[in-house]
Amino acid sequence: xxxxxxxxxxxxxxxxxxxxxxxxxxxxxxxxxxxxxxxxxxxxxxxxxxxxxxxxxxxxxxxxxxxxxxxxxxxxxxxxxxxxxxxxxxxxxxxxxxxxxxxxxxxxxxxxxxxxxxxxxxxxxxxxxxxxxxxxxxxxxxxxxxxxxxxxxxxxxxxxxxxxxxxxxxxxxxxxxxxxxxxxxxxxxxxxxxxxxxxxxxxxxxxxxxxxxxxxxxxxxxxxxxxxxxxxxxxxxxxxxxxxxxxxxxxxxxxxxxxxxxxxxxxxxxxxxxxxxxxxxxxxxxxxxxxxxxxxxxxxxxxxxxxxxxxxxxxxxxxxxxxxxxxxxxxxxxxxxxxxxxxxxxxxxxxxxxxxxxxxxxxxxxxxxxxxxxxxxxxxxxxxxxxxxxxxxxxxxxxxxxxxxxxxxxxxxxxxxxxxxxxxxxxxxxxxxxxxxxxxxxxxxxxxxxxxxxxxxxxxxxxxxxxxxxxxxxxxxxxxxxxxxxxxx
Numbered sequence: 061x062x063x064x065x066x067x068x069x070x071x072x073x074x075x076x077x078x079x080x081x082x083x084x085x086x087x088x089x090x091x092x093x094x095x096x097x098x099x100x101x102x103x104x105x106x107x108x109x110x111x112x113x114x115x116x117x118x119x120x121x122x123x124x125x126x127x128x129x130x131x132x133x134x135x136x137x138x139x140x141x142x143x144x145x146x147x148x149x150x151x152x153x154x155x156x157x158x159x160x161x162x163x164x165x166x167x168x169x170x171x172x173x174x175x176x177x178x179x180x181x182x183x184x185x186x187x188x189x190x191x192x193x194x195x196x197x198x199x200x201x202x203x204x205x206x207x208x209x210x211x212x213x214x215x216x217x218x219x220x221x222x223x224x225x226x227x228x229x230x231x232x233x234x235x236x237x238x239x240x241x242x243x244x245x246x247x248x249x250x251x252x253x254x255x256x257x258x259x260x261x262x263x264x265x266x267x268x269x270x271x272x273x274x275x276x277x278x279x280x281x282x283x284x285x286x287x288x289x290x291x292x293x294x295x296x297x298x299x300x301x302x303x304x305x306x307x308x309x310x311x312x313x314x315x316x317x318x319x320x321x322x323x324x325x326x327x328x329x330x331x332x333x334x335x336x337x338x339x340x341x342x343x344x345x346x347x348x349x350x351x352x353x354x355x356x357x358x359x360x361x362x363x364x365x366x367x368x369x370x371x372x373x374x375x376x377x378x379x380x381x382x383x384x385x386x387x388x389x390x391x392x393x394x395x396x397x398x399x400x401x402x403x404x405x406x407x408x409x410x411x412x413x414x415x416x417x418x419x420x421x422x423x424x425x426x427x428x429x430x431x432x433x434x435x436x437x438x439x440x441x442x443x444x445x446x447x448x449x450x451x452x453x454x455x456x457x458x459x460x461x462x463x464x465x466x467x468x469x470x471x472x473x474x475x476x477x478x479x480x481x482x483x484x485x486x487x488x489x490x491x492x493x494x495x496x497x498x499x500x501x502x503x504x505x506x507x508x509x510x511x512x513x514x515x516x517x518x519x520x521x522x523x524x525x526x527x528x529x530x531x532x533x534x535x536x537x538x539x540x541x542x543x544x545x546x547x548x549x
């Protein structure tokens with residue numbers, strides 16, 4: 061078995077190099093030299109990521125070697141991607157999750173959730189979809205995932221203690237992890253502040269065309285799409301791809317009650333960790349209100365780091381030896397998924413290179429020719445390109461770069477810019493196939509419960525569903541409610 065695995069890895073490794081060299085040497089798309097190089101390296105990394113020819117964090121280091129070597133960018137420019145602010149959001153969130161786990165707060169929360177939702181696998185998953193989707197409407201999708209991730213991990217641990225069927229556990233764990241990521245992405249679609257691409261598009265529309273999109277109007281138009289996608293997510297995972305068939309059990313109820321009793325009263329350390337967690341969530345939720353004050357300027361990344369710093373500064377309950385400990389020690393961070401930070405850094409570096417080389421603008425300019433003037437085909441093409449492009453680059457960068465290109469296209473075709481901008485923006489938040497597609501995808505992949513083949517399978521199905529729903533909505537429904545989104549400033 062190991063021999064076969066090693067052989068497949070070698071074949072995948074070789075295939076990635078072959079495809080990359082073919083694209084570089086033949087330049088089948090007649091690209092400029094820098095663009096050709098960037099596309100070749102993108103193909104290499106994607107093949108290695110998808111096939112797991114090398115550990116995914118190791119593949120993420122490829123830009124640090126090949127970009128300077130091929131003069132795509134300097135080592136200084138490339139390395140900046142690995143210190144992107146969102147990486148510090150990951151790091152801070154991971155540390156908060158470690159503290160929650162260290163003091164068993166995650167177990168208490170998980171047991172309480174299962175007690176409220178019931179012990180059936182599908183009911184738990186539905187509860188997480190509702191909670192995660194709702195939170196993501198008001199928080200960034202990354203912040204939402206950071207909050208729900210440790211809770212989901214602990215729920216899986218609880219289920220594993222009473223469910224004996226390994227396949228059922230695997231399917232349940234896979235579904236729950238994917239739900240946390242995908243519901244975070246989808247929920248953000250419903251509000252203009254739910255995900256950065258929405259914010260970027262609303263800002264572009266106001267600056268370019270002179271009208272602002274009201275919060276409630278955006279929700280009225282886009283929330284139904286989010287609800288349909290969340291429903292599709294539940295049905296797809298629980299009824300088709302990963303049915304868990306974990307049923308309600310009176311024995312499980314007794315087990316949960318016993319476990320909660322064994323935990324005893326909430327400890328001082330738990331209360332302090334919970335306070336840090338709630339404070340962090342409060343700052344995430346009310347960030348915009350706080351930023352209206354002249355003396356403060358918060359963002360999600362700063363807030364996550366602040367929460368992590370508090371954990372290293374606040375003392376825990378004294379142990380039996382009366383020694384003072386902090387809620388989190390640096391030794392605790394050895395358990396953190398450092399590889400995911402590298403993985404996302406590599407994805408950002410690749411996206412930056414594609415943008416700098418003009419690949420993004422080229423894609424945008426090609427859309428007009430593909431549509432042949434047919435609005436339905438244009439919407440469909442934009443949705444497909446946006447959803448698959450966001451698998452390999454930052455979705456906010458994608459919207460920032462492509463929105464002006466598509467705006468010019470809309471003007472040339474005498475279309476309302478919302479007709480092309482809304483499918484671009486909604487699809488940019490629906491990437492589901494690869495860990496580096498969105499930060500939530502990367503976070504849940506770090507759990508170890510998701511195999512790349514499972515994410516590819518589920519992601520492809522959900523991408524297709526998203527393409528169909530977004531295209532249908534923007535073709536049939538959006539024109540009927542277009543006026544709601546054009547509130548003059």
